[in-house]
Amino acid sequence: MKGLLGTTLEPMERGHRVVGAVALVLILAALVAVFVQAPTEKHLGDVQRIFYFHVACAWTAFLSFFLVFVGSLAYLRTRKTAWDVLAVSAAEIGVVFTSIALLTGSVWAKHAWGTWWEWEPRLTTTLLLWLIYVAYLMLRSAIPEASRRATFSAVFGIAGFVDVPIVFMSIRWWRSIHPAVVSGRGMDLDVAMYPAFFLSLAAFSLVFVSLLALRTALERSHQQLEEMKRQAAFKLGGEVSHG
Amino acid sequence: MADVWYLALAYGIIWLGLFGYLFHLSRQAHALGQELNLLREVLATEGRDEPEWDDAPEFDEEPQALAAERLAASQPAPGEA
Numbered sequence: 001m002k003g004l005l006g007t008t009l010e011p012m013e014r015g016h017r018v019v020g021a022v023a024l025v026l027i028l029a030a031l032v033a034v035f036v037q038a039p040t041e042k043h044l045g046d047v048q049r050i051f052y053f054h055v056a057c058a059w060t061a062f063l064s065f066f067l068v069f070v071g072s073l074a075y076l077r078t079r080k081t082a083w084d085v086l087a088v089s090a091a092e093i094g095v096v097f098t099s100i101a102l103l104t105g106s107v108w109a110k111h112a113w114g115t116w117w118e119w120e121p122r123l124t125t126t127l128l129l130w131l132i133y134v135a136y137l138m139l140r141s142a143i144p145e146a147s148r149r150a151t152f153s154a155v156f157g158i159a160g161f162v163d164v165p166i167v168f169m170s171i172r173w174w175r176s177i178h179p180a181v182v183s184g185r186g187m188d189l190d191v192a193m194y195p196a197f198f199l200s201l202a203a204f205s206l207v208f209v210s211l212l213a214l215r216t217a218l219e220r221s222h223q224q225l226e227e228m229k230r231q232a233a234f235k236l237g238g239e240v241s242h243g
Numbered sequence: 244m245a246d247v248w249y250l251a252l253a254y255g256i257i258w259l260g261l262f263g264y265l266f267h268l269s270r271q272a273h274a275l276g277q278e279l280n281l282l283r284e285v286l287a288t289e290g291r292d293e294p295e296w297d298d299a300p301e302f303d304e305e306p307q308a309l310a311a312e313r314l315a316a317s318q319p320a321p322g323e324a
Binding site: 045046047049050053054057093096097099100103104107108110111207211214215218221222225228229232236 | 246247249250252253254256257260261264265268271272275278279282285286289
């Protein structure tokens with residue numbers, strides 16, 4: 001049976017395909033809302049339209065790192081590999097979305113602030129968040145033994161999550177020039193921006209679910225292959241020594 | 244005009260990031276499939292039964308048959324040696 005991304009590995013379930021298709025439809029709807037329905041901002045003009053997908057990427061990154069946190073906690077409690085698979089898959093996707101959020105934010109900043117980068121609290125803590133999860137992935141690749149790798153990275157995944165609320169609260173705790181979508185008074189957005197904003201959030205959340213399903217299937221297949229290799233080496237080695 | 248350039252750059256980054264990651268996943272899946280077929284091939288050429296796996300994923304039978312054919316072709320016919 002043809003499976004994940006056209007390979008013969010783990011079969012891609014029908015549910016994954018449905019989520020992928022709905023995500024695609026929502027992305028198209030969000031694009032229409034962003035470029036057609038959403039109002040043009042007075043000072044920034046069309047560049048402000050970066051905001052919708054930029055925030056959606058940041059939201060998806062937070063969601064990913066929350067799942068790393070949950071997966072890591074659950075792994076340490078149960079020692080079930082499935083939680084470790086969830087954590088590493090979510091971490092990788094989180095790094096991708098944080099990278100996109102940092103880069104698109106930088107493009108927006110160049111137009112709005114006249115500089116590609118500013119060492120202000122929101123940007124600095126987000127860069128730190130990115131570095132933490134890149135380090136998490138590097139740590140995993142540096143430990144060959146599966147259970148040690150899972151345990152160390154689970155501890156790292158829990159500790160690393162501390163930065164997520166710091167990123168979110170940074171613009172309230174410190175003096176920041178970064179715009180705030182959610183402030184103490186609630187949503188700081190014009191009502192006309194709501195459809196594009198919430199459609200973008202929904203679309204990227206579903207893209208995340210879809211990518212997570214693919215990535216976890218791949219990770220499971222990878223771990224099965226490693227196990228098969230070990231069993232094969234053991235069996236062949238045993239036969240050779242007996243022969 | 245500068246507006247459009249920044250907008251295009253930002254959305255370009257988004258699509259490049261998403262499709263780049265999808266491409267990376269598909270390459271990983273392909274490499275994994277190849278590695279697994281190689282493992283099967285090695286086991287087949289060793290002339291041993293494959294070990295029984297728990298929850299083994301499904302794979303094409305083709306590489307195994309191909310490996311068996313290659314093995315048969317590489318061995319001398321009876322009386323030839």
